[in-house]
Ligand SMILES: CC(C)(COP(=O)(O)OP(=O)(O)OC[C@H]1O[C@@H](n2cnc3c(N)ncnc32)[C@H](O)[C@@H]1OP(=O)(O)O)[C@@H](O)C(=O)NCCC(=O)NCCS
């Protein structure tokens with residue numbers, strides 16, 4: 312689905328540099344950033360936290376049937392990455408084929424084009440991950 | 445807590461499938477009429493309606509489905525409410541209707557479920573269904589629903605040694621059941637080979653591991669049990685209704701190999717019904733993908749965690765085996781018009797408990813269960829039904 316420019320603009324810190332949050336009460340790190348700690352609830356204190364971009368593959372799949380807007384990308388590798396600091400994130404694994412991807416393989420953040428709405432429309436950028444040699 | 449006992453007195457559904465001739469209104473009208481006729485009602489007795497539908501705004505450009513249905517069914521000014529919980533919309537609509545009758549507020553409620561999915565191109569359906577997940581943090585980066593369930597499948601394979609052939613066995617069993625159901629989208633049996641050789645959608649899931657895109661509707665009529673005998677020789681009591689929530693995004697869950705919301709809802713439902721998993725003889729579970737049925741039969745307590753794949757491959761979930769799972773053909777073969785599914789599950793279990801499931805009847809079916817999941821497990825609804833005659 313084409314994404315409204317205001318959403319894209321609002322999400323720039325998170326998408327461009329993995330800017331997240333943490334709860335200083337219970338030390339839980341959040342990515343995507345939450346502004347309300349689900350464990351401490353009103354006792355939680357949220358501040359910003361930057362993730363290193365290092366992590367490991369938790370699970371993955373080679374996607375061959377695309378949603379609208381990603382038709383030109385298939386096949387691509389979709390994964391849940393377990394970030395070194397704790398949370399897990401859904402992202403694409405790039406610069407490799409599916410056969411090279413293994414559960415627990417170390418990965419790192421890369422800044423990439425995610426999708427474009429149409430030839431005249433907005434180009435959306437954000438995080439993807441690649442295998443660390 | 446004051447609660448009236450609630451019974452299902454009428455059921456109906458449309459033929460599921462790709463139905464270019466009929467639209468959203470035609471489908472729900474047909475299912476609704478069949479349920480009302482089955483309950484031997486004139487229509488004047490109905491005092492409330494709940495209808496599950498997930499994405500008519502994106503699939504046919506129509507919202508405000510509650511009012512639309514009351515209007516087209518000629519039931520104005522009766523209150524009519526649309527219920528949305530992604531693929532669990534139907535199950536949550538059933539629970540809403542159940543609570544409305546149990547509370548004493550309504551005496552005769554129609555519960556409907558409908559989705560018209562084939563009016564838009566495939567990629568748009570994939571995107572609309574994606575709305576069941578986290579749009580900003582799963583779908584935007586490239587997840588699809590088959591992809592999200594593939595991530596669960598891959599972990600189950602790693603943690604418990606589940607194989608692609610065991611996943612395929614779910615589809616083979618459900619196609620076999622669907623071949624005895626005249627309402628099913630797919631009525632031809634398949635083999636393990638059919639599944640294994642089908643096109644990869646999101647590895648390790650292939651086309652035949654997926655439920656299809658379907659047009660369809662289903663409906664039920666609910667009444668207090670003490671009035672049900674006047675409308676049905678074979679009323680089916682809803683002895684439990686339970687629902688639970690979990691994180692919207694799969695990546696935030698504690699585990700990818702069990703659906704916590706299912707475990708919580710199932711535990712509550714078994715307590716409410718005072719039955720155990722082994723007392724259930726027939727269950728319609730949410731098999732939007734083959735891995736989902738394996739997770740469901742484990743999380744509902746029918747098999748130990750990790751043993752669902754093996755049990756299925758051994759035939760223990762086939763018709764009249766240890767427990768008959770998805771006798772309708774499930775979402776896989778009967779089809780998955782998302783908002784209709786949770787209601788259709790209750791229609792099938794009602795037929796089974798009444799002894800009216802021609803060609804696929806479970807012997808001595810006394811207690812049945814339905815299990816409906818929204819998204820990858822952010823909502824789960826479990827109902828337990830019993831013969832009340
Ligand atoms: C699996 C899927 C991608 C297949 O779509 P597709 O490749 O576009 O398939 P088509 O519609 O082009 O159909 C091609 C053929 O395959 C058949 N087919 C399609 N989906 C099928 C399925 N799931 N199982 C078996 N056969 C299927 C069609 O009947 C058609 O057969 P025909 O050529 O004999 O008429 C699609 O059904 C899908 O996205 N399913 C998942 C739906 C979903 O996510 N639901 C929500 C769950 S939470």
Ligand SMILES: [Zn+2]
Pocket residue numbers: 334335336337338339348349350351352355356
């Ligand atoms: Zn906290």
